Amino acid sequence: MNTQLHPAWYNQLLTHASKIPAIPMAVVHPCERQALRGAIDAAAAGLIEPLLIAPLAKLRAIADDEDIDLDAYRVIDVPHSHAAAAQAVELARSGQVKALMKGSLHTDELMAAVLNSQTGLRTERRISHVFAMDVPAYPRPLFITDAAINIEPTLDEKRDIVQNAIDLAKTLGIVQPKVAILAAVETVNSKMQSTLDAAALCKMADRGQICGGTLDGPLAFDNAISPEAAASKGIHSAVAGLADILVVPNLEAGNMLAKQLQYLAGAQAAGIVLGAKVPIVLTSRADSASARQASCAIAALILHAKVN
Incomplete structure (x- = not known):
């Protein structure tokens, strides 16, 4: 079974996105290997500047298993996934991040914060x-x-x-x-x-x-x-x-x-x-790191198109 995007389209996405500045992106509760690896790979490719929002102990355990140096990235320690979603949405509302990325939390958790009529990101x-x-x-x-x-x-x-x-x-x-x-x-x-x-x-x-x-x-x-x-x-x-x-x-x-x-x-x-007010990378929790990286490239291209 094919596990990669077609080289022509995948490379085109990454090539185009790599020519524009990396976007500040809140990564919401990346407490699973593929979720964290996808964000780190996207950062290494110059697509995003990740702000990792998660319980620090859980995040550090995954990072240690993946040989990732967390000190190289901004991290906000929160008690649980609901708090991570709320914090990420608030950062997007205030303009401190320009996009969100779903980590290992359930879609409903993230979207409940996004869709909140008072504090969310509706347009x-x-x-x-x-x-x-x-x-x-x-x-x-x-x-x-x-x-x-x-x-x-x-x-x-x-x-x-x-x-x-x-x-x-x-x-x-x-x-x-x-x-x-x-x-x-x-x-x-x-x-x-x-x-x-x-x-x-x-x-x-x-x-x-x-x-x-x-x-x-x-x-x-x-x-x-x-x-x-x-x-x-x-x-x-x-x-x-x-x-x-x-x-x-x-x-x-x-x-x-x-x-x-x-x-x-x-x-x-x-x-x-x-x-929403910002693009939101939303893949399945079972999706590969490469799919998350491609999604980040799309988010970067969307933001670039809005300001040009």
């Missing part, structure tokens, strides 16, 4: 997650959204989910991303809400409510990514068989799709949360 845009996936059998990067944050998004929420993904793809060099709105079928069916939402999203793009990408849907997974499958069903569009972005109907579908690609197709996934 007018809906917060959503994008997997930037490198699938060995697919000829280009594949972005999947949302498989981690929004459980059953409404049409309005899907609008923001789509726009967030388009903005990310454009930041990473895809001029006019092709967006496939996924459903189980490729025709509109009044009994299947996902097909109605897909049709509405495409019309919203026609009316300028979604900008910067080319949308089509509903599309089934096969005719979204396979030109042969699209042709066999008589589907002719600028997106069918050529999708850059796959928009799933709900979190369960997205989570299963992303994990199937990882564990059955050898894909590697970088993960990023968009729509």
Whole structure:
């Protein structure tokens, strides 16, 4: 099974990100080998200036096992993962860090602090997650959204989910991303809400409510990514068989799709949360250090695009 991002895309991300200043990033509770190693590797690559927030005893034990010198990095000692999340969000609110990175705590713990209406990092845009996936059998990067944050998004929420993904793809060099709105079928069916939402999203793009990408849907997974499958069903569009972005109907579908690609197709996934006041590197606790490093590169490129 492939365990690395395709060299061309992975190297492109790292090369572009290495040409810009390292970003100050709060690493939230990196009390597991891959979580800490990913942050340290990203720092060594010149991508981030990590601020490690965790119980010091736990952090030092992992660092000793990994032969990492903690004295080379800034560390904030906190009693537990909840405190680490709250501290990281406060540092982002005050501008002391420009991005966050999820360590070994659960996603819900970090996002509860991020989404707090009084002390969190909300903006007018809906917060959503994008997997930037490198699938060995697919000829280009594949972005999947949302498989981690929004459980059953409404049409309005899907609008923001789509726009967030388009903005990310454009930041990473895809001029006019092709967006496939996924459903189980490729025709509109009044009994299947996902097909109605897909049709509405495409019309919203026609009316300028979604900008910067080319949308089509509903599309089934096969005719979204396979030109042969699209042709066999008589589907002719600028997106069918050529999708850059796959928009799933709900979190369960997205989570299963992303994990199937990882564990059955050898894909590697970088993960990023968009729509907050700062980008948030959010990967699975089981993801490799290289996936975390690629996610840091994406966060750095997002921040660089905002100020240029």
